[in-house]
Amino acid sequence: MTENSSKFLWRSFQRHRTYLILTCLIVITVYNLSSFYFTIPSEPLTAYEFHETNPPPIDLYLPLNGTFSDSVAEKELRKVLDERTYDVPLHTSLLDWDRRIELYPKALMKTNWTNELPFGESLYFAKLQQICMTKKDAIIRSITPIQMQMESSFTDALVFKNDSALLSVLRDCSAIDVYFPEGLRGHGYCEDALAYLRGLKTRLLPRWVFTETFYDAADDRNLTYFEICPSTAVLFFNHYWDRLNEMEKWQERPIYLMPNIEMYELNAEHLWRSNVVLAKTVDAYQRITKWYQQNGNPRSTVVFYTRHTTSNIATISRSLVNSIEKDFDNVQITHTPGGSCQKNTHRICSCWERDSSMPSLDIFLDPELLRWEALSRYPWRRTNHSNYKLYTKDLSSRDYSDLLAHSAFFLCPSKMEGxxxxxxxxxxxxxxxxxxxxxxxxxxxxxxxxILIPVLNESSEKQLLGGKYGVLFGLKNAPGIAANVHSSEICEAVTRLVSKTSAKEREMMSQEAKKQYAFDTNFFLHKMKIIQTFAMENIAKKSELLTEN
Structure with missing residues (x-):
């Protein structure tokens, strides 16, 4: 064998040895990776057995105005209050479900539901909204309608860590308490929290209530919240649980959940771990119940359709002025996105920039919103223009109340809302x-x-209930949650309002909006009574079981 042949064979051997080593490494790597994945229990495609989500029948006195408590109205009211009215059949997807539900039946809109909402109570909660955002470390408790009329009403409602009556306040256990940490006490969540305070006659509890101990002088010992109220359920907002449910003393305390279905942080565990879910809208109710149908319901979680409510901030101004008239003849529009980038403010910008014939527009927003990329590129950010004004200062409760009370037209082309x-x-x-x-x-x-603006639905892989969740256990075969609103459609809707409606028609729309708000508030308050009864019955059942054992 020649020297050249030997070198060739040696190089060939070295090359094949390299290939062999690489092949072995690949095989070993694949094997190790597969072993790694198989040693972690993979999630099944269907995690749990499905159990019905409908609440048990709880028949309370219906909130019917005495002037029309006829059989037709009662039948309609029972229908809209019944969760089964909104159910989607088990084997029907939300994409295929097109049944339209009349949310405000004519038989029920014949009455003035505002009569069922005492003005003094509405005024109290409107003022409490501002206090909620400033007294961030206080317990806020429910007080009676008589107390609401007293000068000391807000003092009576607030309880602080150093309050001498703290232990007695905590011992007045609710059927359901609301976990309301300091970091959530802004405009939106204060509205949510005060709605439940009003409806459930409960307490809004900061985090320290769950982590501190409270000295009982009579027994000379320290008590925890869990010992003081061992059976009380706790209502969480969205994913803001702060791992309280993982505390050793939590045990099997019932969890109530108010989800905003558009939030990216909401995941399957939040729904599986909850005993009761409160759906604020029909869309939320149908997505949540369909999710349980698809992914199982291990705790036999109950889903209530509650609607929701908001404080009537305009009552602050109306309590100071005998009569405030809105101008429905001259269209002047108000847009109040606050600090939210989901209100399509930049699309409104585009519309008003292109068309100088648009009516006068006042925009009230947080200065931070101007830094948002979609808005910052518009020269429209200038504060004054021929047909708009931009206000970036924070409005006081009184100023915001005046704005709501006097404004007749509001532009709210939201992309999505909780x-x-x-x-x-x-x-x-x-x-x-x-x-x-x-x-x-x-x-x-x-x-x-x-006036309704046409939209296109958009799906996101980040939304558990959005139809295209990028992780296991997302809701399947459902339309997207986000609404893509084009600026030209906003322009068209405004033009429709200006040119195709009369002042009288606009005033009728205004009256209808107020009636629908009042109806929803009464609906919500009635559902809260049902939920409170449900919680109290469960506490009684648990007590009976403990007694028997």
Whole structure:
């Protein structure tokens, strides 16, 4: 064998040895990776058995105005209060379900539901909204209607860590307490929390209540919240649980959940671990119940359709002025996105920039919103223009109340909402609202109470209930949650309001909006009584079982 042949064979051997080593490494790597994945229990495609989510029948006195408590109205009211009215059949997807539900039946809209809402009570909760955002470390407790009329009403409602009566306040256990940490006490969550405070006659508890101990002088010992109220359920907002349910002393305490279905942080465990879920809208109710159908219901979780409510901020101004008239002849529009980037403010910018014939527009927003990329690129950010004004200062409660009370037209083309408090505040004030024709916006505003803007639905892989969740256990075969609103459609809707409606028709829309707000508030308060009864019955059953054992 020649020297060249030997070198060739040696190089060939080295090359094949390299290939062999690489092949072995690949095989070993694949084997190790597969072993790794198989040693972690993979999630099954269907995690749990499905159990019905409908609540048991609880028959309470119906909130019917005495002037029309006839059989037709009672039948309609029972129908809209019944969760089964909104159920989607087990084998029908939300994409295929097109049954339309009349949310405001004519038989029920013949009455003035505002009569069922005492003005003094509405005024109290409107003022408490501002206090909620400033007294962030206080317990806020329910007080009686008589106490609400007293000068000491807000002092009576607030309890602090150093309060001498703290232990006695905590011992007045509710059927359901609301976990309300300091970091959540802004506009939106204060609205949510005060709605439940009003409906459930409960307490809003900061985190320290669950982590501190409280000295009982009579027994000379320290007590925890869990010892003081061992059977009380706790209501969480969205994913803000702060791992309280993982505390050793939590045990089997019932969990109630108020989810905003559009939130990216909401996951399957939040729904599986909850005993009761409160759905604020029909869209939320149908997505949540369909999710349980698809993914199982291990705790036999009950889902209530509650609707929701918002404080009537305009009552602050109306308590100081005998009569405030809205101008429905001259269209002047108000847009109040606050600090939210989901209100399509940049699309409104585009519309008004292109068309100088648009009516006068006032925009009230947080200065931080101007830094948002979609808005920052518009020269429209200038504070003054021929047909708009931009206000970036924070409004006081009184200023915001005046704005709501005097404004007749509100532009609210939201991309998505957990509920839509700024829309609901405008409804309460009797505003004519232009909003997106997508849920939940079109559940708050109908064709009889406002103007609806055409939209295209968008799905996100980050939303558990959005139809295209990028992780296991997402809701399947459902339309997207987000509403894509084009600026030209906003322009068209505003033009429709200006050119195709009369002042009289606009005033009728305003009255309809107020009636629908009042009806929803009464609906919500009645459902809270049902939920409170449900919780108390469960406490009684648990007590009986403990006694028997």
């Amino acid at each position: 509920y839509g408090h700024y829309i609901n505040q405008a409804r309460a004030a009797g505003g004519v609202i232009i909003t997106s024709n997508a849920p939940p916006m079109n559940e708050l505003v109908t064709s009889t109470s406002g």
